[in-house]
Amino acid sequence: MRAIQITEFGGPDVLRLADVPAPEAKAGELLIDVSRAGVNYADTHNAENTYLAPASLPLIPGNEVVGRAADGRRMVAQVTTGGYAEQAVAPEFTAFEVPDELDDTTALAIVVQGLTAWLLLRTSAHLEQGESVVVHAAAGGVGTLAVQLAKSFGAGRVIATASSQAKRDLALELGAxxxxxxxxxxxxxxxxxxxxxxxVDVVLEMTGGPVTDASLVALAPLGRLVFYGMASRVPPKPVAMPNLLSHSTTVSGLWLPHAYARPGLVPRAMQELFSLAREGKLRAIAGGDYPLSEARRAHEDIRSRRTTGKLVLDPKT
Incomplete structure (x- = not known):
């Protein structure tokens, strides 16, 4: 089958189209014929082997797919690796049946980025009615959904940050x-x-470096900053514990795989996200539909901040 395979770690240039053996599903797994594969910023770290989970070579990157299972059901799923391919294998507990009303891009936006935004607000920040929320990178995959969810969950004021006027206009359109x-x-x-x-009461931060440092200082007493990525690849300053005490602030982190260890949490989140999308209260922003053969260009675009919303790959092209 056609897939993107990495045989050496590095930047976008290590993503190459290859013909590889099709995967086989074991007990507790689903084999999915992929109609679209999602691209996330974390994939760029995975290609460099700088992500939280170490990678091994050869590697087929990609952590989310949508398509048909052998029984005909249309499924969206998180996969450990192997998403950038015509077929992928997913653990059954990370796979969810897609409502007929939702297109592939929306399903892929929800399964990782929407789920992340939901967890940031619901379980990490514990957003309360009327609180203020800062959403950094608000035109990105998580950010576009976090802006909308914060409003749906009762935030009093949503403050978006984005690197260009067009991106800031998009955040305002989405409800910031x-x-x-x-x-x-x-x-x-x-x-x-x-x-x-x-x-401010809550900050959702995935940039790192000076952005994290400045955001922490902007927190109100009892404010919470949730750190879920480091797109700048620059670490923030170490946090001094006495400063947290003296300002009554909380700094926490979120890595999505941990959510699956809590029974019922992810299915509950996915059900709410699907419902909001069906009702038109949560809109995925289509950021680009790339041929599988142009995965390198997708990584170049997302790393250069040229993109907004959800990027997907078409494994048939």
Whole structure:
């Protein structure tokens, strides 16, 4: 079958189209004929072997697929590896039947990025009615969905950050109350000003470096910052525990695979996300439908911040 295979770690240039043996499903697994494979920013780390879970070679990257199972059901699933291919194998507990009303891009947006946004707000930040929320990278895959979910969950004020005016306009269209440039000379002051002079209650952060540092300082007492990625590849400053105590702030992290260890959590989240999407209250932004053979270009585009929303690969082209 056709797949993208990595035989050496590195940047987008290591993604190459190859003919490889088709996978076989074992007990407790589903074999899926892939109609679309999702692309996530984490895939760029995986290609470099700089992700949280170490990778081994040869590697078929990709952690999410949508398509048909052998029994004809249309399924969307998270896979450990192997998503960038014509067929993939998924654990049954990470696979969910897709409602007929939802297209492939929406299903893929929900299974990783939507689920991440839901967990950030519901289980990590414990968002309360009326609280202010900062969503960094608000035009990205998680960000576009987090803006909408924060509003649906009762946030009082949603502050988006994005690197271009077009991206900030998209965040406003999706429901953000204000959108600012994360490259502002004083990002802490810009966040507080965007919240009408008040410090903020919740920050969803996946950039790292100075953005994390500035966001932490902008937290109100009892505020929470949830760290779920480091797109800049620059680590933030170490957090001093006494500072958390003196300001009554919380810093937490989220890595999606851990959610599956809590019985019932992911199915509950997926059910709510599917319902919101069916009702038109959650909209996936289609960020690009690339031929499988152009996976390298997809990685180049997402790394250069040229994209918005959800990127997908078509394994038939």
């Amino acid at each position: 109350d204000v959108a600012i440039d994360p490259a502002s000379e004083d990002l802490t002051a810009a966040i507080i000003e965007a919240n009408e002079g008040r410090r």
